[in-house]
């Protein structure tokens with residue numbers, strides 16, 4: 001059964017009964033203090049647990065010749081009724097071994113009585129009792145469906161108590177307290193249900209019928225009550241009540257109501273005249289009352305009070321979660337699926353991803369675009385679309401969220417008829433081992449579709465980190481030439497935190513060629529190879545991003561001069577000594593992995609830039625294999641000497657150069673294919689693969705890696721991607 005069925009059942013049950021449950025929880029909380037308050041005065045005899053009827057009954061009869069009966073209540077206080085030697089009426093708590101009066105029976109506490117009536121029957125007599133019985137049953141179903149949801153969330157009973165990630169107060173404590181209070185709440189609801197069923201005789205009531213053969217009651221041999229075997233064997237702790245013989249006539253007798261049976265005892269001989277065991281249903285009803293009220297144990301009563309408070313918390317947190325989920329859903333589409341240019345597909349469980357998808361949709365509509373937003377599982381044909389954005393979270397062990405489980409099957413079913421440019425933004429959390437795995441899977445699947453063209457590299461967002469969302473928005477905006485601001489104030493129109501940079505060298509070359517530009521890093525700027533430099537060539541909102549390599553103490557960019565390229569033309573024109581303002585964008589997911597056993601770096605064209613910085617800083621001499629692709633040897637010329645120096649300094653283990661328009665005309669993917677064994681070993685042995693360059697190179701390399709993973713490693717490609725073993729920064 002899917003998670004949604006259980007979730008909806010849990011929710012429907014909670015919604016339909018929450019008022020009654022809340023009332024029962026509040027009154028239940030108050031009533032939990034009844035046993036605690038009753039136990040406060042010490043009317044329980046010392047060593048009560050050891051006293052037998054053989055000790056108690058003769059002593060009490062001696063002190064009170066007119067005693068008619070004794071009762072032992074849930075607090076183990078002994079009440080004696082009857083008269084004393086002076087014929088004075090007695091109804092008091094007594095010490096069962098001495099007969100000493102310990103205290104008077106207090107009048108019933110009216111507040112507790114009032115609360116009990118409200119708790120049991122809402123002051124509506126039988127009708128109210130019926131309501132509360134049903135409420136107890138619904139609470140039980142809620143607890144059971146909640147347990148199933150936790151088991152599903154934790155991926156099995158074995159992991160039931162595994163750590164829960166605290167992503168949100170209401171959700172976190174709903175689950176954590178749900179696990180802790182599960183047993184008390186199931187017991188509260190189960191016993192409440194049982195008591196109602198007993199009350200309405202759905203579970204039959206038992207009344208012991210004692211058929212005493214009065215004509216054959218013996219009077220001999222007479223023995224003292226203290227010697228009666230039944231009295232010697234029976235502890236007072238196992239007694240509910242004892243009726244004394246009314247007179248010395250043989251037909252009068254002792255009637256013992258024990259915990260598990262009723263016994264009639266001959267007053268002269270101690271013989272058992274009847275012995276009727278209670279059926280299990282009666283014993284269970286008593287146990288239910290003990291557990292439901294906490295009357296026998298003050299600690300359990302406190303647990304019940306905590307349970308009642310938790311129920312109130314579950315009602316509050318459950319509603320907070322539901323409202324959040326409901327408010328974060330797809331807004332109504334203005335355009336139909338078959339007329340929209342921009343398609344946004346969302347995979348979400350608790351709804352937050354919809355918030356960003358809705359923001360994107362609104363931004364695009366505001367810019368006059370036609371947009372259609374839907375769930376991944378509602379994927380279909382989009383005849384007018386030219387852009388597809390997938391925003392999806394990951395759940396379970398790297399699985400699809402509930403509204404995206406069918407997508408991988410639907411995708412090949414609906415091949416689009418025209419080319420569509422896609423971009424995937426994964427939402428996840430590093431607190432889970434398979435970070436954004438489902439997003440990686442979707443990205444990989446899309447890359448295999450003939451009609452799909454990657455517009456940006458896949459981007460991932462850890463714990464809804466605004467700067468990562470903004471980074472995707474920037475990358476997507478740059479490619480679409482649209483200005484998208486998903487997070488007001490983050491990807492703001494006017495860039496903040498600009499740094500002044502000075503050009504130290506610029507190898508500015510001809511159009512179509514790659515040039516390198518070096519910039520003096522401002523003294524207090526924090527910059528690492530793999531970060532991005534955002535420049536604003538026209539001094540307006542238009543931003544262009546370049547991968548940074550930190551070489552020496554300088555920022556080095558490799559830029560290909562595009563005809564009419566806004567960013568590349570600007571940088572190309574910057575002469576030595578010129579200063580300009582730019583923003584350093586922290587890009588931690590593409591920093592050099594110092595902890596790795598080895599690193600394989602894969603680049604084409606200007607993608608080599610961050611690797612140059614990382615290699616030059618590899619003082620620990622971690623084995624680095626660099627696979628870099630260029631069109632012709634001239635493009636590589638500028639890096640040749642530098643890389644040779646790094647090789648001889650032990651900072652670069654091996655350089656593999658692929659030239660696509662010279663010699664045997666190879667791409668990096670060809671060289672990687674030839675070295676498949678090394679690649680598989682790197683992945684298997686905790687090494688890291690880093691890819692930087694064009695999206696088409698990335699696509700080829702990922703397809704090759706997928707093959708290598710299928711044939712030569714233990715896990716699929718998405719596993720290595722989601723475990724941070726394949727780092728990418730492509731454009």
Ligand SMILES: Cc1cc2nc3c(=O)[nH]c(=O)nc-3n(C[C@H](O)[C@H](O)[C@H](O)COP(=O)(O)O)c2cc1C
Nearest residue numbers: 348349350351352353393394398428429432435436
């Ligand atoms: C039970 C549970 C399991 C999760 N499993 C993963 C996971 O395997 N990988 C991951 O990257 N994030 C995981 N996450 C984090 C979510 O993907 C992340 O919080 C996301 O932003 C939620 O988006 P949504 O509200 O749209 O569903 C999990 C979250 C929860 C509550």
